[in-house]
Amino acid sequence: MHQFRCQLGYQIKNMRGDKLCIVTFLLPILVGLIINILPSVDFGTLGEAAFGSVQNDLPEEAVIWLQGIGSLTEYGTAEELKEAVENPSTQMIGVLRCAEGIRTVLSGDELELYETMGKTLPQLYEKRTDGTIFEETVIPVSTDYDGLRALLIAITLVTALFMGCTFNAMNIIGEKEDGVALVNQILPMRARTYILQKLALGFLGGTVSAVVTAFLCIETGPAQIVPLCALVVLSAYIASLIGLFVGRFSSGLMVGIVYIKIVMILFLAPPILFYLLIPEDHVVCLLSYLLPSSASFYGLMDLLGGQTDRLWIHLVILAVHAVVLSGSYLFIAVSKESRR
Amino acid sequence: MWKGFAHLLKKDIGLMVAGKFFLLALLSLTLYSCYINLVYVNLDQGTYRVYLYDPQKMYTGQSAFITTVNSRQELENVCSDSASVGIDVSGDAPEIYLLSSATATADHYRGLWGRAVLTGLEEEEETEIVGAYDKEQKSRREITAEFLFFELSAVGFLGLASIVFKEKQMGVIRVHGVLPVHKAAFILSKLSVFLVSDLIFAVLLTWLNVGIADSFMILPAILVQAGILSLVMALTGFLCAVWLPDFKQFSLFYLILAVFVTTPVFLAGQTGVAWDWIVFHPMYHLFAAVKSAYFGVRTSSVLYYFVCIGSIALLFYAAYRILAREMAKEG
Numbered sequence: 001m002h003q004f005r006c007q008l009g010y011q012i013k014n015m016r017g018d019k020l021c022i023v024t025f026l027l028p029i030l031v032g033l034i035i036n037i038l039p040s041v042d043f044g045t046l047g048e049a050a051f052g053s054v055q056n057d058l059p060e061e062a063v064i065w066l067q068g069i070g071s072l073t074e075y076g077t078a079e080e081l082k083e084a085v086e087n088p089s090t091q092m093i094g095v096l097r098c099a100e101g102i103r104t105v106l107s108g109d110e111l112e113l114y115e116t117m118g119k120t121l122p123q124l125y126e127k128r129t130d131g132t133i134f135e136e137t138v139i140p141v142s143t144d145y146d147g148l149r150a151l152l153i154a155i156t157l158v159t160a161l162f163m164g165c166t167f168n169a170m171n172i173i174g175e176k177e178d179g180v181a182l183v184n185q186i187l188p189m190r191a192r193t194y195i196l197q198k199l200a201l202g203f204l205g206g207t208v209s210a211v212v213t214a215f216l217c218i219e220t221g222p223a224q225i226v227p228l229c230a231l232v233v234l235s236a237y238i239a240s241l242i243g244l245f246v247g248r249f250s251s252g253l254m255v256g257i258v259y260i261k262i263v264m265i266l267f268l269a270p271p272i273l274f275y276l277l278i279p280e281d282h283v284v285c286l287l288s289y290l291l292p293s294s295a296s297f298y299g300l301m302d303l304l305g306g307q308t309d310r311l312w313i314h315l316v317i318l319a320v321h322a323v324v325l326s327g328s329y330l331f332i333a334v335s336k337e338s339r340r
Numbered sequence: 341m342w343k344g345f346a347h348l349l350k351k352d353i354g355l356m357v358a359g360k361f362f363l364l365a366l367l368s369l370t371l372y373s374c375y376i377n378l379v380y381v382n383l384d385q386g387t388y389r390v391y392l393y394d395p396q397k398m399y400t401g402q403s404a405f406i407t408t409v410n411s412r413q414e415l416e417n418v419c420s421d422s423a424s425v426g427i428d429v430s431g432d433a434p435e436i437y438l439l440s441s442a443t444a445t446a447d448h449y450r451g452l453w454g455r456a457v458l459t460g461l462e463e464e465e466e467t468e469i470v471g472a473y474d475k476e477q478k479s480r481r482e483i484t485a486e487f488l489f490f491e492l493s494a495v496g497f498l499g500l501a502s503i504v505f506k507e508k509q510m511g512v513i514r515v516h517g518v519l520p521v522h523k524a525a526f527i528l529s530k531l532s533v534f535l536v537s538d539l540i541f542a543v544l545l546t547w548l549n550v551g552i553a554d555s556f557m558i559l560p561a562i563l564v565q566a567g568i569l570s571l572v573m574a575l576t577g578f579l580c581a582v583w584l585p586d587f588k589q590f591s592l593f594y595l596i597l598a599v600f601v602t603t604p605v606f607l608a609g610q611t612g613v614a615w616d617w618i619v620f621h622p623m624y625h626l627f628a629a630v631k632s633a634y635f636g637v638r639t640s641s642v643l644y645y646f647v648c649i650g651s652i653a654l655l656f657y658a659a660y661r662i663l664a665r666e667m668a669k670e671g
Contacts, residue, residue, distance in 0.1 A: 048443050069449035086471050088478050088635055089609055094470075107471030109478035111385040117449075119467050124456050132459060135435040136451055155603070257594070261498075284379065305442055 007193070008200055021167050025209050028160030032213035035152050049117060050092045052084050057097050065128060066095060081105070093118040101125050150304040153217045155272060158297050160213045161235040162267050164206020165243030166260055168198045172247030173256040191333060195244065202240030207232060224303055227311050231303070234318040235296040241325045248332070267293035275301065292321040344521040348529035355503050356533065364499075365541055372487045373548045380483050381476050388450050390457045391418050393428045405457045425454035434458070473635075477554070484549045485634040486609060488542055488562075489627050492569045493602060494594075497577040500534055501590055504581035513582075513666055523663050527656065531574055538570035539563055550634070561633040568648045569626050575655035582662050 049070030053063070054077065066072045073092075075081040085094040086107045091114040094105030102125050106118045175181050184194060210232050214220075220228060242263060250256035271294040274285050288294040299314035356362060390406050392399060393415040399406075409415045412428060419426040419439055426437035436451050473481065507513060516526055546555045546562055555562075584590045605627045608618050618624050625644060632638070 048445050049449060068445060069452065070445050082470050088473075088482055088631075103468070105468045105470055107473075108469040109471050109473050109475050111475070113385045113387050115475075116387040117453075120456065120461055123461055124452055127456050127459065128452075130455070130459060132455070133433055134451075134455055135431075135433050137435060137437045138447055138451075139437075139439045257498075284383075 007197055012201070012204075021170055021205070024163050024166045025205055028156050028163065028209050028213045029216065031156045031159075032153075032216040035149065035156065036216055049114065050090060051095050052081050052092045053095050054078050054081050058095065058102065059097065062095070062097075062102055062125065065125060093121065095121070098122070150301060151272075151275070153304060154297055154300040155268070156217065157210055157213055157300055158235070158271070158293055159264075159268060160210040161206050161232065161296060162239045162242075162264065162293055163209065164202045164236050164239035165246060165263060167205035168202035168240060168243035169246035169250070169256055169260060171201060172198055172244070173250050173252070176247075176250075177252065195329075195333065198244060198247065199237075199240050202243040203236050206236035206239045210236060218304065223308070227299075227308060227315070228303055230315055231296060231299050231311075231318070234315065234322055235292065238292045238318065238322050238325060241322070241329055244329055245325075267291055270294065271297035289317050292318060292325075295321070344519070345525050345529060348521065348525055349533060352503070352529050352533045355506065356499075356537070359499075359502060359506065361499050361503075362537070365537065368491060369541065369544055369548070372491070372545065376480065376483050376487070376549045381479050383479070384475070388453055389424045390454050391415055391424060391426045392458070393426070393430060395430050398429055399458070401458075401460050403457055403461065405461075425450045425457075427454050427458055477550075480550050481634040482609075482631070484545060485627075485631040486606060488545055488566060489569070489630050490602060490606070491541065491545075492538055492566060493573050493623065493626075494597060497573045497597065498594055500530060500574045500577040501581035501594075503530070504578060505586075505590070508581075513663075516667065523660060523667070527575075527578060527659055527663065530578065531571065534574045535567060535570050538574075539566060542566040546634075558634060558636050561636070561638075562630070565626075565630045565633045568652070569630065571652050572626070572648070572655065575652065575659055579655060579659045579662060582659065582666050 051066045051070050051072045053066070053072060053074055055074045058066075063072065072095075073084070075084060078096075081094050081096075082105070084090070085092050085105055088107075088109060091110050092107075093110075093114060095102050096105060097103075102122050104118045104121050106115065110118065172181075175184075214228065214232070218224075218228070246256060246259045246263065250259055270288050270291060274282075274288050274294075275297065295314045295317040299311055299318075302308070302311055302314070387405060390403075392406050392408050393410075393412055394408060399408075407418075409418060412430070415426045415428060415437060418424060419437055422439045422441040424438070428435045428437055436454050438447060438450055438454075440447050441450075471478075516523075542562060543559065546559060550558075580590055601621075601623055604618065605621060605624050608624065609627055609631060629644065
């Protein structure tokens with residue numbers, strides 16, 4: 001154990017001179033700091049309907065009603081409103097005064113949810129004075145929750161975690177290029193020790209970076225600390241394993257960077273896109289669990305949103321990934337060893 | 341002085357073929373097109389579903405939005421996704437049951453939607469449609485613009501730099517110092533090869549994903565924006581590659597560029613979030629111009645083109661000076 005600690009100390013010392021690793025380590029922390037500093041007014045709430053109107057056109061009652069069900073932006077002229085509705089980046093619904101109530105303007109490219117909302121909004125407005133009395137039970141999830149802020153924090157944390165693969169992959173490739181890998185073969189060091197050292201390197205890098213970022217961005221309650229730690233540890237372990245794979249299969253630095261690029265795009269883009277665009281039980285969303293980053297991302301989003309009941313599913317999925325990846329790596333390493 | 345230009349071009353194309361650049365571009369094209377055509381165009385966010393628990397069968401209306409459930413427990417289970425509305429009419433007064441989506445306004449709307457669906461919505465009336473595209477056309481244009489931007493800004497940058505690093509390793513820069521070829525020709529040949537390949541990539545990506553007929557009118561504008569982006573990124577890649585001593589340090593810049601420069605732009609483009617500071621992000625304007633080109637909107641001002649041409653000229657001058665310095669250093 002003492003020997004392993006000494007060797008690991010040497011590995012970390014070796015990595016200290018590597019600017020790429022240091023920057024990869026510090027970048028998520030820096031972004032975490034920026035997210036923390038950015039005023040919260042910058043973060044529009046995600047999942048809220050956006051309405052647009054022309055100044056002084058809608059009756060006061062309609063303005064208050066619309067502000068209760070979404071965000072309302074007022075434009076100076078009808079032309080400006082039309083431009084905002086047409087903007088392909090938004091799902092804005094234009095609302096104008098009509099004889100008895102309101103009428104809506106759509107751009108025709110909205111998602112189904114907003115298309116139906118736009119088409120039925122005048123009817124909903126009319127029904128606001130409907131006499132039927134309903135009781136309403138809303139099960140709360142969290143008190144202060146900011147959708148976009150949570151999304152940015154989750155993206156930064158998942159990036160920090162899966163960047164863990166950069167630490168050991170770069171280290172292994174660098175050693176390969178310098179010939180250290182060849183020297184290692186004649187040194188009395190077992191392949192297992194080498195793998196464990198590199199695994200620990202990536203794991204420590206990813207974990208420390210993610211923990212510092214989480215400390216900066218998330219206000220955790222005592223109940224969330226254990227699941228958060230489990231998520232971080234499992235994800236960092238998987239990332240570190242992926243780093244070992246990248247290190248093993250890259251012949252040079254250039255190829256390694258291309259692999260890391262592919263891993264980062266493949267791991268980060270699908271969960272974010274699917275989270276933004278499709279419902280949770282959609283088949284594509286379920287398929288995305290084939291990527292370990294999806295489980296980490298959805299788990300983090302649940303944690304940030306205060307939902308802890310589904311968290312164990314994400315942890316189990318991560319554990320399965322960890323076992324399968326460890327098994328595959330061991331299989332490859334052992335079969336190569338026996339061939340030698 | 342420019343006699344060797346054709347030979348330089350031939351050498352650069354050869355290097356790109358050897359570096360599997362075209363193969364990678366083809367693979368990216370296939371991957372992007374498959375993703376757009378098979379996955380992205382099918383993504384949608386459905387209307388909030390309404391679940392009704394009505395043991396006394398009091399509800400007699402018909403609505404495509406309502407699904408009936410058999411017990412209160414089932415109602416609570418199906419409403420656990422924070423995008424559904426449950427209505428329980430078994431008590432004295434009808435009860436709306438929903439799991440908060442953490443946005444008060446969205447919850448309020450879901451409540452109103454549940455009531456409206458239960459009390460009966462009339463046939464949808466005609467709504468004024470002001471846009472020129474339907475959802476699929478919009479999705480195709482939007483995501484193609486985003487992929488083109490990503491490919492040109494992050495991947496093109498890496499391609500040119502990897503060639504320059506290879507040449508540096510091979511000692512080509514040292515040899516060029518004594519050859520009767522103008523330094524500008526050395527830069528221009530690389531720029532033109534990458535520009536042409538990026539433009540071909542842009543055309544193919546657009547044809548495959550927006551459609552040949554649909555892209556006929558917008559293609560010239562897309563090519564202008566893709567050209568500007570390609571030149572800016574290729575010159576930046578060239579500058580960094582000549583200036584930085586090794587590929588490892590270069591990859592730092594690449595990392596920062598790929599993850600932390602294009603992500604905010606991508607997010608701002610996808611979600612339409614109003615970030616005031618995004619106007620100071622130079623890449624955002626390039627992205628906005630590419631996107632506008634895909635939607636056939638002419639938003640870019642004369643100032644934008646003026647700044648672009650100015651930046652390209654400035655980058656070219658900087659690349660020229662640094663190349664001259666490197667050649668002098670190499671002796």
